[in-house]
Amino acid sequence: MKLKHSYFYTLRNDAKDEESISGNLLVRSGMIKKVGAGIYMYLPMGLRVLDKIKKIVKEEMDKAGAEEVLMPSLIPSDYYEACGRIELLGKSMFSLYDRFDKPFVLGPTHEELFTIAAKNVVKSYKDLPFTIYQQAPKFRDEPRPRYGLIRVREFIMKDAYSFDRDEAGLDISYNKMKKAYNNIFDRLKIDYKIVKADTGVMGGSLSEEYQAVTDIGEDVLVLCDSCNYASNIEISEVVSRKSEAVEEKKLELVSTPNMKTIEEVANYLKEDSKNTVKALLMNVNDELVVFFIRGDRELNLNKASKLLGVSEINFASDELIATSNAVAGYTGPIDLKAKIVIDREILNMHNFICGANKEGYHYRNVNVSDFTYDVVGDISNVQEGDICPVCGGKLYFKKGIEIGNLFKLGTKYAEKLDLTYLDENNNQNVVVMGSYGIGVGRILASIVEQNNDENGMILPLAIAPFQVCIVLIDNKDENQVTYANKLYDELTNLGIEVLLDDRDERPGVKFKDMDLIGIPLRITVGKKIVDNIVEIKERNKKDFIEVTTFDLVDYVKDYLKQNKN
RNA sequence: CGGGAAGUAGCACAACUUGGUAGUGCGCUACAUUUGGGAUGUAGAGGUUGCAGGUUCAAAUCCUGUCUUCCCGACCA
Numbered sequence: 001m002k003l004k005h006s007y008f009y010t011l012r013n014d015a016k017d018e019e020s021i022s023g024n025l026l027v028r029s030g031m032i033k034k035v036g037a038g039i040y041m042y043l044p045m046g047l048r049v050l051d052k053i054k055k056i057v058k059e060e061m062d063k064a065g066a067e068e069v070l071m072p073s074l075i076p077s078d079y080y081e082a083c084g085r086i087e088l089l090g091k092s093m094f095s096l097y098d099r100f101d102k103p104f105v106l107g108p109t110h111e112e113l114f115t116i117a118a119k120n121v122v123k124s125y126k127d128l129p130f131t132i133y134q135q136a137p138k139f140r141d142e143p144r145p146r147y148g149l150i151r152v153r154e155f156i157m158k159d160a161y162s163f164d165r166d167e168a169g170l171d172i173s174y175n176k177m178k179k180a181y182n183n184i185f186d187r188l189k190i191d192y193k194i195v196k197a198d199t200g201v202m203g204g205s206l207s208e209e210y211q212a213v214t215d216i217g218e219d220v221l222v223l224c225d226s227c228n229y230a231s232n233i234e235i236s237e238v239v240s241r242k243s244e245a246v247e248e249k250k251l252e253l254v255s256t257p258n259m260k261t262i263e264e265v266a267n268y269l270k271e272d273s274k275n276t277v278k279a280l281l282m283n284v285n286d287e288l289v290v291f292f293i294r295g296d297r298e299l300n301l302n303k304a305s306k307l308l309g310v311s312e313i314n315f316a317s318d319e320l321i322a323t324s325n326a327v328a329g330y331t332g333p334i335d336l337k338a339k340i341v342i343d344r345e346i347l348n349m350h351n352f353i354c355g356a357n358k359e360g361y362h363y364r365n366v367n368v369s370d371f372t373y374d375v376v377g378d379i380s381n382v383q384e385g386d387i388c389p390v391c392g393g394k395l396y397f398k399k400g401i402e403i404g405n406l407f408k409l410g411t412k413y414a415e416k417l418d419l420t421y422l423d424e425n426n427n428q429n430v431v432v433m434g435s436y437g438i439g440v441g442r443i444l445a446s447i448v449e450q451n452n453d454e455n456g457m458i459l460p461l462a463i464a465p466f467q468v469c470i471v472l473i474d475n476k477d478e479n480q481v482t483y484a485n486k487l488y489d490e491l492t493n494l495g496i497e498v499l500l501d502d503r504d505e506r507p508g509v510k511f512k513d514m515d516l517i518g519i520p521l522r523i524t525v526g527k528k529i530v531d532n533i534v535e536i537k538e539r540n541k542k543d544f545i546e547v548t549t550f551d552l553v554d555y556v557k558d559y560l561k562q563n564k565n
Numbered sequence: 566c567g568g569g570a571a572g573u574a575g576c577a578c579a580a581c582u583u584g585g586u587a588g589u590g591c592g593c594u595a596c597a598u599u600u601g602g603g604a605u606g607u608a609g610a611g612g613u614u615g616c617a618g619g620u621u622c623a624a625a626u627c628c629u630g631u632c633u634u635c636c637c638g639a640c641c642a
Contacts, residue, residue: 010603011592012577012603013590016572016578016634018635036634142641143639144639218641301639314639403642405641437642441642471601505603509603513603526601535601
């Protein structure tokens with residue numbers, strides 16, 4: 001493509017309303033433009049990149065034997081009611097009505113439609129297994145869109161669904177997808193981790209997430225320094241060692257005036273906060289439930305809800321707290337008149353400090369035998385330095401953006417939607433499903449987030465909008481113009497994607513723009529063309545080299561070959 | 566939804582505290598000089614100051630409401 005008469009612009013200033021590096025660079029490069037919170041248009045350069053990502057995804061999905069389909073975005077609500085997901089997905093669905101007041105939604109996820117599609121074909125075990133997928137828009141009314149393309153309300157997702165006769169078959173389909181995913185993310189040159197994760201609203205038995213490692217990641221990845229344990233913090237298990245027998249001291253009431261936080265109390269009593277227990281007063285189905293965890297830890301709502309078998313846990317209101325004798329800031333388990341859930345780690349603690357349910361007082365030397373509780377379980381977040389549940393090594397954290405996931409859905413949707421088949425013995429069985437998602441836009445944002453410098457993005461060859469750009473220094477110089485255009489034609493005819501910057505701009509502007517949009521290889525055609533010399537510079541390298549026009553095409557071909565994926 | 570910040574030219578900002586009829590840089594147009602890392606000069610074009618009310622002789626500025634966007638927290642590809 002030649003730039004002179006094409007749709008192309010860049011911004012010299014940072015975008016005011018894009019704080020994230022990737023959001024800012026994508027907007028500045030003219031690849032995307034914000035339309036509303038979490039809604040973007042993809043402009044020519046951006047679409048080229050997006051399409052390249054989609055192409056790689058498609059290639060690997062097809063290679064894994066999946067077949068592409070396309071589902072609608074506008075879907076009658078009934079389809080989501082069948083699985084009870086109107087409730088579950090709730091406010092995160094965009095819903096609307098047609099002229100006859102019939103309710104519709106903009107599809108936030110497509111398990112139902114894919115299951116129905118499967119019903120068209122599945123009658124017998126002979127029809128299984130198969131996997132179908134699409135790359136299509138999803139709509140989610142996110143409470144807080146943010147970070148450019150990271151969390152948006154309309155986005156392209158690749159979602160695939162596998163259909164098998166049993167768990168063993170699902171394992172095979174699942175692993176095929178996993179392999180395809182590894183190929184996809186390897187080809188895209190993303191720095192990623194695969195972590196075990198919660199199955200969430202999708203339901204099912206196993207879920208793994210592909211997480212792009214970046215500082216603006218919204219998920220905490222728990223990794224082990226000595227084995228390959230990798231887990232999302234939301235399900236990462238806290239392992240506490242049984243301490244050797246400790247002499248239990250006598251319970252003691254101590255005055256802790258105006259000290260409400262654990263740090264204040266621990267400092268005041270000259271104790272490690274690890275030796276304190278704090279209370280979290282929560283609302284569980286409008287009942288006050290008090291969770292006790294080690295003072296320096298955080299409550300993991302995900303684990304806690306699972307332990308209690310509830311869908312939601314919120315902070316308790318003052319009114320609800322008033323139904324018990326709990327005193328905010330001084331709540332302890334001893335003689336507390338409320339439902340008590342304790343972290344199982346507390347079972348291994350001795351002579352600790354906790355609230356006394358009395359304004360201005362804590363107990364010290366508390367032991368488990370001093371109080372009663374209703375439920376015990378693993379309800380807090382792991383911390384860096386904790387023990388690895390697999391090998392006993394040390395855990396450390398990284399932040400990640402979820403760019404893909406794998407779910408073993410099981411029979412949840414098939415059962416609800418009556419997706420069954422007859423087996424060899426004429427018995428009716430329920431189909432076993434898996435679902436597999438990839439956030440295409442998120443991949444773009446993650447790559448930019450991971451690969452940039454002060455001049456802009458540094459895109460890998462696989463997804464750069466163009467593989468090579470030619471910067472024509474002086475477009476009034478006949479020699480330069482002639483050669484640049486000849487080179488452009490020659491490379492284009494070789495099937496190479498070339499961008500020729502033939503605009504009436506000064507060289508500096510052209511260099512800046514080419515850097516900003518991250519074209520991997522730049523050929524500069526300047527004065528030395530009279531000596532048949534041009535310059536070549538790789539976006540991710542500091543220095544350029546001079547190459548003669550005779551060697552140039554081979555040089556480019558070599559470069560592309562070496563960086564092929 | 567709770568907490569914080571902000572809406573002024575295509576983009577980034579100033580003027581707001583202390584009301585007096587809107588300015589700077591970039592970008593854009595024309596001309597000249599430039600031409601290897603976001604050129605310089607001269608002359609221009611471009612605004613219902615988010616929107617709606619109110620106070621006032623007078624509102625970008627003060628008040629009320631409303632909408633939008635960003636950042637911090639609960640959701641997810």
